[in-house]
Amino acid sequence: MGELWRRISYLLNRRRLDAELESDMEFHREMAARAGQNNFGNTLRMREQSREAWGWTWLDRLLQDLNYGARILARSPGFTVLAVLILGIGIGVNVAAFSFFNMVALKLLPVRDAASIVRLERRSLDSYTSEMAYPSFAFYRDHARTLSASMAVLGIPPMQIDDDLQPFSASFVTPNFFTELGTPAAYGRLFTPSLDSSPSDPPSVVLSYGLWQHRFSGDPSIIGRTIHISKRPATVIGILPYDFASLGGSGPEIWMPMAQQPYFIQGSKVLTDWKDSSSRMWGRLAPGVTAKVAEQELRSLTHELRKQHPEAVWDENEYLQVTFGGHLQIMQPRMYQLAAMVGVLTLLILAVSCANLGGLMLARAVAREREIGIRIAIGAGRARILRQLFTESLMLASLGSAAGLGLGYVVMRVLLSFPNTPRWLSAFPDWRVMLFTIVITVLAAAFFGLAPALQIARQRQHKTIVRQILVAAQVAASCVLLIIAALLVRATQHVIYSDPGFGYEQLISIDPQLGRHGYSPEAARAYLQQMQTRLHAVPGITSVALVKLPPMGHIVSNSNVQINGRDVTLYPNWVEPGFFATMGIPLKTGRTFLPGEKHAVIVSESFARQQWPGQNPLGKQIGDTKDTVVGVAGDAHINALNDDDAAEQYWPAQADDMPGMVVVARAIGEPGSFAPAIKSISESLDPKALPEIRQIKLLYHENVSRLGMIATAVSAIGIVAVAMAGIGLIGLVAFTVSQRTKEIAIRIALGAKPIAVLSAVLRQFSWPVIIGLLLGTTAAALGSRLLRVVLYGVSNLDPIGYAAALLVLATIVAIAALLPARRALRLDVARTLHYD
Amino acid sequence: MPPGALPMLILRVLHSGSLHGYAIAQRIHVLSSEVLAVEEGLLYPTLQKMLLKGWVTADWGVSETNRKVRFYKLTSQGRAQLKAELAGYDRITQAIQDILRTA
Numbered sequence A: 001m002g003e004l005w006r007r008i009s010y011l012l013n014r015r016r017l018d019a020e021l022e023s024d025m026e027f028h029r030e031m032a033a034r035a036g037q038n039n040f041g042n043t044l045r046m047r048e049q050s051r052e053a054w055g056w057t058w059l060d061r062l063l064q065d066l067n068y069g070a071r072i073l074a075r076s077p078g079f080t081v082l083a084v085l086i087l088g089i090g091i092g093v094n095v096a097a098f099s100f101f102n103m104v105a106l107k108l109l110p111v112r113d114a115a116s117i118v119r120l121e122r123r124s125l126d127s128y129t130s131e132m133a134y135p136s137f138a139f140y141r142d143h144a145r146t147l148s149a150s151m152a153v154l155g156i157p158p159m160q161i162d163d164d165l166q167p168f169s170a171s172f173v174t175p176n177f178f179t180e181l182g183t184p185a186a187y188g189r190l191f192t193p194s195l196d197s198s199p200s201d202p203p204s205v206v207l208s209y210g211l212w213q214h215r216f217s218g219d220p221s222i223i224g225r226t227i228h229i230s231k232r233p234a235t236v237i238g239i240l241p242y243d244f245a246s247l248g249g250s251g252p253e254i255w256m257p258m259a260q261q262p263y264f265i266q267g268s269k270v271l272t273d274w275k276d277s278s279s280r281m282w283g284r285l286a287p288g289v290t291a292k293v294a295e296q297e298l299r300s301l302t303h304e305l306r307k308q309h310p311e312a313v314w315d316e317n318e319y320l321q322v323t324f325g326g327h328l329q330i331m332q333p334r335m336y337q338l339a340a341m342v343g344v345l346t347l348l349i350l351a352v353s354c355a356n357l358g359g360l361m362l363a364r365a366v367a368r369e370r371e372i373g374i375r376i377a378i379g380a381g382r383a384r385i386l387r388q389l390f391t392e393s394l395m396l397a398s399l400g401s402a403a404g405l406g407l408g409y410v411v412m413r414v415l416l417s418f419p420n421t422p423r424w425l426s427a428f429p430d431w432r433v434m435l436f437t438i439v440i441t442v443l444a445a446a447f448f449g450l451a452p453a454l455q456i457a458r459q460r461q462h463k464t465i466v467r468q469i470l471v472a473a474q475v476a477a478s479c480v481l482l483i484i485a486a487l488l489v490r491a492t493q494h495v496i497y498s499d500p501g502f503g504y505e506q507l508i509s510i511d512p513q514l515g516r517h518g519y520s521p522e523a524a525r526a527y528l529q530q531m532q533t534r535l536h537a538v539p540g541i542t543s544v545a546l547v548k549l550p551p552m553g554h555i556v557s558n559s560n561v562q563i564n565g566r567d568v569t570l571y572p573n574w575v576e577p578g579f580f581a582t583m584g585i586p587l588k589t590g591r592t593f594l595p596g597e598k599h600a601v602i603v604s605e606s607f608a609r610q611q612w613p614g615q616n617p618l619g620k621q622i623g624d625t626k627d628t629v630v631g632v633a634g635d636a637h638i639n640a641l642n643d644d645d646a647a648e649q650y651w652p653a654q655a656d657d658m659p660g661m662v663v664v665a666r667a668i669g670e671p672g673s674f675a676p677a678i679k680s681i682s683e684s685l686d687p688k689a690l691p692e693i694r695q696i697k698l699l700y701h702e703n704v705s706r707l708g709m710i711a712t713a714v715s716a717i718g719i720v721a722v723a724m725a726g727i728g729l730i731g732l733v734a735f736t737v738s739q740r741t742k743e744i745a746i747r748i749a750l751g752a753k754p755i756a757v758l759s760a761v762l763r764q765f766s767w768p769v770i771i772g773l774l775l776g777t778t779a780a781a782l783g784s785r786l787l788r789v790v791l792y793g794v795s796n797l798d799p800i801g802y803a804a805a806l807l808v809l810a811t812i813v814a815i816a817a818l819l820p821a822r823r824a825l826r827l828d829v830a831r832t833l834h835y836d
Numbered sequence B: 001m002p003p004g005a006l007p008m009l010i011l012r013v014l015h016s017g018s019l020h021g022y023a024i025a026q027r028i029h030v031l032s033s034e035v036l037a038v039e040e041g042l043l044y045p046t047l048q049k050m051l052l053k054g055w056v057t058a059d060w061g062v063s064e065t066n067r068k069v070r071f072y073k074l075t076s077q078g079r080a081q082l083k084a085e086l087a088g089y090d091r092i093t094q095a096i097q098d099i100l101r102t103a
Helices: A002-012 A014-034 A043-052 A057-075 A077-106 A134-143 A177-181 A209-215 A258-264 A291-308 A333-367 A369-377 A382-416 A431-457 A465-497 A521-537 A579-583 A605-611 A655-660 A671-685 A696-739 A741-749 A754-790 A799-825 A829-834 B005-015 B021-031 B040-053 B076-102
Strands: A117-123 A147-159 A168-173 A204-207 A226-229 A232-239 A254-257 A277-285 A319-324 A507-511 A541-547 A559-563 A566-575 A587-590 A600-604 A627-633 A646-652 A662-667 A692-695 B056-062 B068-074
Touching: A002 A014, A002 B040, A014 A043, A014 B021, A014 B040, A014 B068, A043 A057, A043 B040, A057 A077, A057 A382, A077 A333, A077 A382, A077 A431, A077 A696, A117 A291, A134 A147, A134 A277, A134 A291, A147 A177, A147 A258, A168 A258, A204 A209, A232 A258, A254 A258, A277 A291, A291 A319, A333 A369, A333 A431, A333 A465, A333 A696, A333 A754, A369 A382, A382 A431, A431 A465, A465 A696, A465 A754, A465 A799, A507 A671, A507 A696, A521 A541, A521 A655, A521 A662, A521 A671, A541 A566, A541 A579, A559 A605, A566 A605, A579 A662, A600 A605, A605 A627, A605 A646, A627 A646, A662 A671, A671 A692, A692 A696, A696 A741, A696 A754, A696 A799, A741 A754, A741 A799, A741 A829, A754 A799, B005 B021, B005 B040, B005 B056, B005 B068, B005 B076, B021 B040, B021 B068, B040 B056, B040 B076, B068 B076
Parallel strands: A168 A254, A204 A232, A566 A646, A600 A627
Antiparallel strands: A117 A277, A117 A319, A147 A168, A147 A277, A204 A254, A226 A232, A507 A662, A507 A692, A541 A662, A559 A566, A587 A627, A600 A646, B056 B068
């Protein structure tokens, strides 16, 4: 330790110490001269050697290099600005992507002990849901020893405040929810177990900060006042803080205590029904317990639960999956796959920009040949030159990454300006983003700076092989980016211009949520019957039917199976006979269900084709109960627009399904204009049930526009990459031409044809371009398999997409190569040959 | 001179009192009956290393020619180091001599 301190004090006092050393050595000389000894050593060199013992020479050299590098960069501002721009884009895209990933999956929520929060979800071999029945939650909560606390959130359809037209999102939570998260109230108080655990406590609500600001104009006197939540009076007890961090993304606007759910939703049996999976469960791992251990204990609890309440558990394979819940997003394996893919794409952009800059540096190297030559001649070692050049690269990379950080910040600001973004999120880079940027900067500097530096230090500036590799790398990387962009654009077009298999434009779904309101199957049947009759009477509504899982609904049920070696995702659904006509799904063969029919099934065309290729599917039997196929419907991925591997099975809805059924109606004219009529029908049928009315067209467009946005972003990135590659190529070809002017002039003087001249100039680039195109296409073909899920049925080997991408790339490359090459043809032969 | 011997010699020479750089070189030269000559280019880097290690310290003094110059002085750490090096050196030379005699 003492030595380190002395070393540091030497650094701080080096001026004085150097003077002392100098005086020592001078004295030595004087004395030696007196004694008649002559010493011809270089005093400066010896002093430097002595100073080396202090161990700070590297710092001196670094400062020298930085100083020199800064002068060099300042002397060619054009190159420096271009380089910083190229790098800024390459690094900025990566920083932005990582910042987003960091925000979603790495940053801990600003709640008490976020690291111990877990999400618990029901899983079995072929089914999963993130929601469980409230009694099951209570069972796990009361018996699990590996969880120190358990919270539940019950999401419900939007609720009405007083007589507002616009409803607000709402949830019920267990009273320990806010205390466990350590959330302070902005005003009033939040729920606490001691005051809000019992159904007999006075009905109370907590409002989000945003709702309080907009609906109640931020008036603090709202605390203690009574408001009506969907007609039920309740007291406002508190306001959530502005930057409240909820679990699993953004929270609702209205919060109510779980115990009072039956009060707010009249007739609901959610709190006692073992079959109504509707509560999300969160837990806090007990100190020292890992997720694995908790999963073990919960697995045995599930077995116990199955013995006591068989209806609450699917099968013997069910268990609770314990995942880390302290982040903004609960990451599923599929999301990691997507994140990895995005990461690869952004790194490709960095690769293009680095290869590009590498080419520029090489061209500059020739210009600096004389300077480097002089430095080597006066005794600079190869290592020293290399270090100098690498320092310059690092300086450039640092400037570039500063620009990149700025770009990343801007991107994050834009993302965070979207509505419904939690307020606690910040666009400002945290230490992880900083660390990532530093690593990326060093990697980039190594990638674009090392090859040119090696060539320069070895005085081999004129070698073409490195240049060729750089060209191939750029072309390959931009090729991958362009192909993927083309595929996404094709997918968007496909979704917009192709038929999704059902007539979505004129559809309305009406979800009265009868099950949540405690309807028995008989009561539900009566309600739905009336609803259908009344809807039929509304002018403009042409057809009405019942379905359990409506298009783009809140609940999606599927299972993955293998049919004849192919992965297929099965989407089962339960429908009434009129469903196909109402939805506009054609029946290809067979018939629809008969009223009250049992043990019958209708399958989608692609399911029939895969399951029984070349056979008549009618009369075949499937499922555990050996149900007979009575019809084949057209493919309509109503709950999996983007999944080309989806196949549907429709079963006739039975009496027990009635409380969970949703009404779909087909209307002539603007579907939105029917909302008031539908509302008044439901009011008169049962004022307690407030159905959720949705226009399928809007949901569909929302789905498609999201894809369109992704396609636009990727295309923009792809075009930027190609433009960068083009600019890089222009530079390299122009440089080659300028290097070989004399040779070209001789060729022209001897009568070479323009084509021969051009090919002489461009030959060294044609192979790298072809190799780059081949590599890029292969990589895209292999890598794009991961994209299948977002391609909405477009093949990942879609020939049109590939052709378009390759055509655009080839055109840009050709222009970039020919533009500067033409200069070779316009040479003033006489002057070139007279020159020196 | 074998590598690593110089610090030991310097430590030994300084054991009897503080000296300036030139005097250290002179003393080694004289004591070795003019066999060992310590060059400037070796002496001062070695002294810097020893200062860093904390074996010696340097203080201003006045030379016999009336010039302000730094005198190097052994520290307690330096004394311990000298002891250790001498012991090590004795063992090695003993071993080498054993081999030379008997092999």
